[in-house]
Amino acid sequence: MAEEQVIRDEIESQPGVWVATWRELLQSRERLSALLFSQCWDGVLFVGCGSTYYLSLAAASLHQQLTGQKTQASPSSEVALFPAGVYPDVRQMVLMVAVSRSGETTETLQAAEEHHRRGMPVLAITCDGDSRLAGLAEASFACEEAREESVPQTRSFTSMYLAAHYLSGVVADDDTYLEALEALPEHGRDVLRRSADLALNLAGQNWQRAIFLGSGPYYGLACEAMLKLKEMALAWSEAYHFPEFRHGPISLVDEQTLVVGMLSDTAAEAEQAVLEEVTRLGGQTLAIGERVAPDTAGQALSLESGLPELARGPLLLLPLQLLAYHRALEQGLDPQRPRHLRQVVVAV
Amino acid sequence: MAEEQVIRDEIESQPGVWVATWRELLQSRERLSALLFSQCWDGVLFVGCGSTYYLSLAAASLHQQLTGQKTQASPSSEVALFPAGVYPDVRQMVLMVAVSRSGETTETLQAAEEHHRRGMPVLAITCDGDSRLAGLAEASFACEEAREESVPQTRSFTSMYLAAHYLSGVVADDDTYLEALEALPEHGRDVLRRSADLALNLAGQNWQRAIFLGSGPYYGLACEAMLKLKEMALAWSEAYHFPEFRHGPISLVDEQTLVVGMLSDTAAEAEQAVLEEVTRLGGQTLAIGERVAPDTAGQALSLESGLPELARGPLLLLPLQLLAYHRALEQGLDPQRPRHLRQVVVAV
Numbered sequence: 262m263a264e265e266q267v268i269r270d271e272i273e274s275q276p277g278v279w280v281a282t283w284r285e286l287l288q289s290r291e292r293l294s295a296l297l298f299s300q301c302w303d304g305v306l307f308v309g310c311g312s313t314y315y316l317s318l319a320a321a322s323l324h325q326q327l328t329g330q331k332t333q334a335s336p337s338s339e340v341a342l343f344p345a346g347v348y349p350d351v352r353q354m355v356l357m358v359a360v361s362r363s364g365e366t367t368e369t370l371q372a373a374e375e376h377h378r379r380g381m382p383v384l385a386i387t388c389d390g391d392s393r394l395a396g397l398a399e400a401s402f403a404c405e406e407a408r409e410e411s412v413p414q415t416r417s418f419t420s421m422y423l424a425a426h427y428l429s430g431v432v433a434d435d436d437t438y439l440e441a442l443e444a445l446p447e448h449g450r451d452v453l454r455r456s457a458d459l460a461l462n463l464a465g466q467n468w469q470r471a472i473f474l475g476s477g478p479y480y481g482l483a484c485e486a487m488l489k490l491k492e493m494a495l496a497w498s499e500a501y502h503f504p505e506f507r508h509g510p511i512s513l514v515d516e517q518t519l520v521v522g523m524l525s526d527t528a529a530e531a532e533q534a535v536l537e538e539v540t541r542l543g544g545q546t547l548a549i550g551e552r553v554a555p556d557t558a559g560q561a562l563s564l565e566s567g568l569p570e571l572a573r574g575p576l577l578l579l580p581l582q583l584l585a586y587h588r589a590l591e592q593g594l595d596p597q598r599p600r601h602l603r604q605v606v607v608a609v
Numbered sequence: 610m611a612e613e614q615v616i617r618d619e620i621e622s623q624p625g626v627w628v629a630t631w632r633e634l635l636q637s638r639e640r641l642s643a644l645l646f647s648q649c650w651d652g653v654l655f656v657g658c659g660s661t662y663y664l665s666l667a668a669a670s671l672h673q674q675l676t677g678q679k680t681q682a683s684p685s686s687e688v689a690l691f692p693a694g695v696y697p698d699v700r701q702m703v704l705m706v707a708v709s710r711s712g713e714t715t716e717t718l719q720a721a722e723e724h725h726r727r728g729m730p731v732l733a734i735t736c737d738g739d740s741r742l743a744g745l746a747e748a749s750f751a752c753e754e755a756r757e758e759s760v761p762q763t764r765s766f767t768s769m770y771l772a773a774h775y776l777s778g779v780v781a782d783d784d785t786y787l788e789a790l791e792a793l794p795e796h797g798r799d800v801l802r803r804s805a806d807l808a809l810n811l812a813g814q815n816w817q818r819a820i821f822l823g824s825g826p827y828y829g830l831a832c833e834a835m836l837k838l839k840e841m842a843l844a845w846s847e848a849y850h851f852p853e854f855r856h857g858p859i860s861l862v863d864e865q866t867l868v869v870g871m872l873s874d875t876a877a878e879a880e881q882a883v884l885e886e887v888t889r890l891g892g893q894t895l896a897i898g899e900r901v902a903p904d905t906a907g908q909a910l911s912l913e914s915g916l917p918e919l920a921r922g923p924l925l926l927l928p929l930q931l932l933a934y935h936r937a938l939e940q941g942l943d944p945q946r947p948r949h950l951r952q953v954v955v956a957v
Contacts, residue, residue: 311856326691328698338852342825343826349652349679488857495860505659509660512843531686599857600861602860608879
């Protein structure tokens, strides 16, 4: 049990780590702003691999919505291997935000180098300020307190994601948003406490596949929840935009299917309709959102944070990290050392 | 058996339908070009749902690589529900290419309307020239001969995808590319013939989950192959960019795992390395590519088309449609009527 506690401690330490990360972010504002405002960008490109690609999807949606800047996300490997698919012929000045926990991921280093070859700068978000990625970037932010012993990312994900929130809030010059982010640790503690039993119980229930749904800024988070369950519990897990699930994958739904919906405010009605359809077809459902009516799904978790929709992202992941953890134990697996994986994925 | 033959006939009729589609495309060149060249576009946006979203991913990568125009793909629902995540604040003139088999998909109609509200035009690719989507678009192309009785898209997908190839070739003014496309039906017949036994045998083998890998222009095709297996055979199927698979999901690999790689020319070395790693970890593998060395994977299928990498896309899908068909029969399922699905997905 001592071993399994490491990743559980990492999950539960998140609110405290966010406090430390936030303090560092405030202190680095001038340094980060120098690059963020060094010119009028034609666009912003977030890149990463695995968890940090999903972080990039979430951060790109957030960044474009908050700042209005054209923003996209790409797996680092697409930049490195298929640059013609990422860079159009028209010359544009694009800021790359490269995200890597270790700062040593081969494809992300290659993507940053490709971006440099095109004469454009890189901002790195990592957990290691001494890494190669931090070294080659024009500016970097390191969430040192978020470093982990476990292979699956939990607190490193949410802390680097918080750093992306901070960048977007600074670019948007949105003080209300930045103030809202300061309240995340307090709400994080509350959500962890209130979701503990739910996650434990759900992990023990009888389902064989889990589908995570999220749209807009939450799609990348649905992908990350999918990957957590896969890495820790080796489970059949998938992620879709809410309406996309109806275009084919819904044929999977039976009583062995658990569908978890991350409800937004913007599209709540359309999203709830998907969960209701799943319920009608006999599937199990869990809805997580700011204030979820009890009859929306089989089970419901309200965040009750009072935070804006975009700022709530880190809270949505907490119950699903716990779900993956408990499901792993339920299946007799070691949640912190997934089969075939290491902390840093380097080229073979 | 008579019933099951419908979808099999639809799969096998593809080369013939491509001939008819091509003839129509040539005749519509002037009409389509009027919109394609009506101004200097800041970007092109492909949208669709389910299969046609995956088509959009493949077509966007193809279009940007062939033409150099900034091109992206989005699920129609993201345009309809989260427009701030699709449209930046900077005013740009973007051509939407909206893809829908029926031309009646609710979210795609809503996406086209959202695009119109912003004062920008829509080009529709559909199988029904009398549909609402065709009616509201500034220009449309209908693959009438590709219409299907079955719920899962097969010949409609490849025919609408061929139409996207044609548009890109016209915009690129690339006669060599357009000539290469004319040879697709002939190669399609050859690939169908040569992959028949392989698909049948593979469908009967002992695996529980199938992972489809494709990068760059083939990623959307890997997603479509994933969806075919899911719809027809209700199987555990997933799709990833080749290197992304190493960042977490590879923990799934065991002797019950089949990994299918769609090999490109551009990144063949990196892609083969992923398949070799899967083999080392005990997984089953199938490699499909232009010329696949026999030791690249457990099984190999060479297209031997002599076509450029980008033009080969429609051929890659044929063996995997057959695989999904045979797997469905193997599992006692009706491949043309997936559970819970209808041909046209409309809002609930």
